[in-house]
Amino acid sequence: MRRLLTLLVVTGSLAGAGSASAGVLPAGFTQTTQWNGLGNPTVIRFAADGRVLVASKSGIVSVFDSLDDPSPTVLTDLRGAVHDYWDRGLLGMALDPRFTAGRPYVYVLYAYDKPGWGDGCPAPPGPTADGCVISGRLSRIAADGNETVLIEDWCQQYPSHSVGSLEFGPDGQLYVSSGEGASFNWADYGQAGAPLNPCGDPPGTVGSTLSAITSQGGALRAQAFRRPAGQRVALGGSILRVNPDTGAASDGNPAGASADPNRRRIVAYGFRNPFRFTLRPGTGEIWSGDVGWNTWEEINRTQNLAQVRNYGWPCYEGAPKLGAYDTLDNRSCETLYAEGGVTAPYFAYDHAEPVVPGETCTTGSSSISGLHFYRGAAFGAAYDGALFFGDFSRNCIWVVHKGDDGLPDLRTRETFAAQADGPVWLTQGPNGALYYADLSGGRVQRIAATDSAPTAHITATPTAGAVPLTVTFDGRGSTDPDGRALAYAWDLDGDGAYDDAATARASFTYRSPGAVAVRLRVTTAAGVTASATRTITAGAPPTVTISAPSPATTWAVGDAVSFSGSARNGAGDALAAARLTWSLALRHCSRTDAGVCHTHALQDFVGVASGQFVAPDHEYPSHLQLSLTAIDAAGLSATRTVRLDPRTAELELRAEPAGLALTLGSETLPTPFSRTVLAQSQNAVGAASPQLLDGVAYTFASWAGGPASTGFVIAPASGSATYTARFVAASAPSASPDTPAPPSTPPVVRPAAPQLLGAWGFDRGANRGANRGANRVAGRHGKALRLDGKTRFVVRAPRLPTFTVEAWVYATRAGTVAQRGDAFRLPTPARTRWTHLALTYDGTTVRTYRDGTRVGARRAALAATTRPLRFGAFTGRLDDLRVYDGALTATQIAADRRAPVR
Structure with a gap:
């Protein structure tokens, strides 16, 4: 059921220090709000003289005279140059190492609105269809606010994976990170744009059509360092080391002899979005957090600058090859697969897994968003040298303690701040406290040790x-x-x-x-x-009214949505439109739990009572939030928010023969499979060729209802659409008449592989099972059964001296997932997250698996009963149930976990 929700929030618009705030911390620590009312803060910097500088996404750099200063001054206002749209904005800031000793410079890194989009993106071209192309800027700001541009580059087509962070190294050089500016909706090799190839990536020029095989555009800009000599190197998806006075490559860079100025600047590449990075004290090592696509978040270590290291994106995500790009057979990836030489992540965590087993941090939606090495004893000796890192989507901060070799020991990782408030920047203050920027809440948060300090309370x-x-x-x-x-x-x-x-x-x-x-x-x-x-x-805050759209309004991609509203002050007088601000945000939610979402701030409409926006494209599940804020003459404010849910459609991909893999968006899966998408959304589909199935090689022939082998399809306005890829079997190889017969050897007798007795995805109905009282809701893949603790899903099976049962489970109240009389019982896992459970019996040992990892084993002699298998004696959801007549291996269970039942 679609939720209709209207929220009303009343606040005062001010900056304040030290108010209590949320956050679940270890004993001996407390979190307080240092300042609020800061818009969307992105970076916090502490100067040696006590001043604190805070950058906001919109382009303002504010200066607090001290931690006790409640009202900042403005150092510089770059809003006229910054493209503050979706994930773009002023995202990086650093202080000159001699900021208080003769070089009072502030360095900023921001998305530059050279074309004049005005903090928006009209359709056409559309933010996620063809993209509003911008560039990036690295600038130096003097004490009087004047700007000197050092680099203007970083072509960015789509509204995420923009510029990133700035840090000064111990060598006095400036380090700069940036994303590749590509689409997050499909495997982007530069196939879209208005004009096509708007960044002029090789081997084409602006306006030319790029081939999936030869293109070096889109996300492949992250591999631009490997472009042949004579082709211009792009800066996207890389980390630079530059001279802070000129922006040119620093002396001593590993590619310093190159004729290309950008190649000379790059010291690491192959990143999707190294949004945040830090340098390990005393070493000069670069530790970067690379924001992943659908599966992996990475922490990467660049331990010396003697060579330029490649971290693999988009050919790899985490350690594995990335199927959606591998399918393209692109030469940049294929040659990289053949050559090797990719640097593996120091640590990677799966979107579907907790960072620390048993923690309360959500899974699903993920985006690593801050790293900091702690220095000093204020937190206790155990934290000196520890690595803190945060995740904006999971709203959590973790710590990895230092090992005997001085490096973060991954075995020591702990949840440090659960229920943190959207951290996008981590740093340490002069008092030893840990500070982070709360992007969505407009706050600077402070975490301090309380072992020897008092606590103030009002x-x-x-x-x-x-x-x-x-x-x-x-x-x-x-x-x-x-x-x-x-x-x-x-x-x-x-x-x-x-x-x-x-x-x-x-x-x-x-x-x-x-x-x-x-x-x-x-x-x-x-x-x-x-x-x-x-x-x-x-005094009384304003009263805010949103007249349109209503909470019942639904939208499809490309729809024009009109809005209007008004406000009155506490005395009942109408407020002028100049005192109104509309904010549009997109909430992107996890496929495994639609209640776990993160926010993309899309666009603000300032000083208007009404207007219109075009509904954007994005991965499903997602919805829009439209807020209207009014501020009266006394500075009192109130905000009202309406949630707008989308209309959807079902896309099904099939292959002839079934079982061959196809790509839809970011996923490459065996067919048939289906996905729910936004109505009228643009979706990339692809068919890798050749493919092996049951020992036979197949080559792609054509689509029925689709594009060429790789291209776009537009989802219908409602209902469903099916696209079928036809493959042709290659001729089977024949033996040469001259080939001698192999010598006779006795046959090897192998035990029969476990056979699948039944699989239930619950998308179209149950196969040979009785569905007693349960109904269908959103599942781990497609639909699932909703269970109330009383209803059961019953399977009648033969005697099974050996067996495996598997299921995806989302339990909101504990109970039993599976049971067969008194022979065995499989209990529910930790609540409120999707978990893949498996239980196997090989005739002597019962083994249990959680999310593909064995978590228990015991010797047992189970009775081979004829009683039915019963599933679902718990409250929650059940999806992708499988029953085998033998014991699967851990590898086979892990493969089932990755493959939905279709």
């Missing part, structure tokens, strides 16, 4: 009301772990000075409407401090 009564508003504050909930006495200092009027009261309790009367950040600072006799903030809203 209660306020009331926190909002009409003016004049008298509020009583109480700081007696503040504590010190050592029981030391605390001194109190209050900033009750929000001017940044702790000079309004010095007792544990205080009061203040607010006579003017507005939102005020009230702060309390507590101090021990030894001078150790802590602070907290509480926002007081004096």
Whole structure:
């Protein structure tokens, strides 16, 4: 059932320090909000003189005089140059190593809106169809805000995998990362665009059609370092080392003798989106987080700069070859497969798996988004030298402790901050605290150790009301772990000075409407401090109304969606359109759990009461959120949000003969299979040729209802569509008459392979099973059975002296997945995530597997009963059930886990 949801959020628009916030941390740590109301912060930098600089995605660099400063000044406003759209914006910032010693320079890396799209992308060309092409800029900002452009390059066709991070190395050189600017919806080799090949990638020029086999465009820009001499090297999907004064390649770069200036700059390549990276202290090593496509997130180590290392994208994702690009038979990938030489990830985690077994962090939607090596003893000796990394989509931060060799020991990885708030940047402050940028919440968050520091706490009564508003504050909930006495200092009027009261309790009367950040600072006799903030809203916030679209509105890709709304202040007066801002966001959710989503901020419409946008294309499941924010003359604000769900269609891919693999979007799977997609979406399909099936080689012949061997299909506006790839069997090889007969050898007797007795995907009905009371809902693949703990799926099977049962399970309440009388029982796994379970019996040993890994084994003599197999004595969902008449191996179970039942 489609959810109809309208949210109302009332806030004050201000920046404040030290308010309590969410986050599940280890004992001895606490998270507080350092500042809020920052738009979409992307980078935090601490200067040696106490100043703190915060970059926002829109293009503003703000400066706080200290951690106690509630109101920043603006160093530079680049909004007129920055393309703040989807995942584009001002994403990288670094301070000159001598920022406070004669070189007060700030370096910024941003998506440059040279064509003048105006923080949008009209259709046509459409953001995910042909793409609004932009470039990237690396610039140096002086103390007076003036900009000097050092590099303008990085052709980017699609609105993600944009520019990334900046870091200064111990050598004083500037390191720069960027994504490849390709499509995230299909295997992109440069086949789309208006004009075609808009980045002019070889072997063609702008406007030319590229071949899947010879193209070096699209995601293959990440392999541009390997282009033949004479072809211009692109910077996408790479890490550079450049001179901070000129932007030219640094002296000593490994490709410094090249005639191509971009090749000289590159020190590592083959990345999809190395959005964040850091340097390991004392070594100069580059540790980068590469945001994956559908399966793997990577942490990569570049341990020396004597050679330029290739990390494999798009030919590889994680350690394996990437099927959607392997299918293209592209020469850049095929030669790389033959040559080898790809550097494997230091660590990679599967989107469907937890980073730490048993943790509460969600799986499915994933995007690695921050790395930092911790230095010092403020967190305790165990954390000195540890690697912290975060995931924006999973809302979690992990730590990997240092091993005996000084490197992160992956066996020590732990969940550090569960339920973190959209971290996109991790760094360490001068006080030893860990800070991160909360992109979606507009906040800078602070995680600190509490072992020896006090904790400040404020209660306020009331926190909002009409003016004049008298509020009583109480700081007696503040504590010190050592029981030391605390001194109190209050900033009750929000001017940044702790000079309004010095007792544990205080009061203040607010006579003017507005939102005020009230702060309390507590101090021990030894001078150790802590602070907290509480926002007081004096006066009534605006009332916001969204007239259109209604929550019942649905959309297909390319639809024009109109919006309109209004707001009134607390006195009931209409607010002018200039005080309204609309924000459009896309929520992309996990295929395995539609409740696990991450946000792409698409576009803002500022100072208008009405307008129109074109519904975008994206992978399913996804939906739109449209928000209207009003800010009155007193600075009080309110936001109303409406969720807009899409219409969908079903695409089915078949092959003749069945079993051959086809590609749809990012997936390459054996046929037949189907996928739910957005209505009217553009989808890439492909057929690798030749392929082997049962020892016979088949070559692709044609599509029935599809394109050439690789191309696009447009999903219908509703219903379903089927595309069938026809293959032709190659002639079987024949023996030469002169070939001598092989010598006679006794036959090898092998045990019969387990036979599949039944498989149920629940997409079109159950095969030889009784579906007692369960109904169909979204599953791990296609549809699943929804179970309430009382209903069962019953399979009548013969006596089985050996067997295997497998299923995907999403349990919301514990119970039993499978049972056959008293012979065996398979319990549910950890709740609220899809888990692949398997139980095998070979006549002597029962083995259990979770997500392809054996987790238990015991000797047993199970009775070969004729009682039916019963599945589903739990609350949740059941999908892709299989029963075999023998015990599968771990390899066979892992293969089933990857292949949906069709």
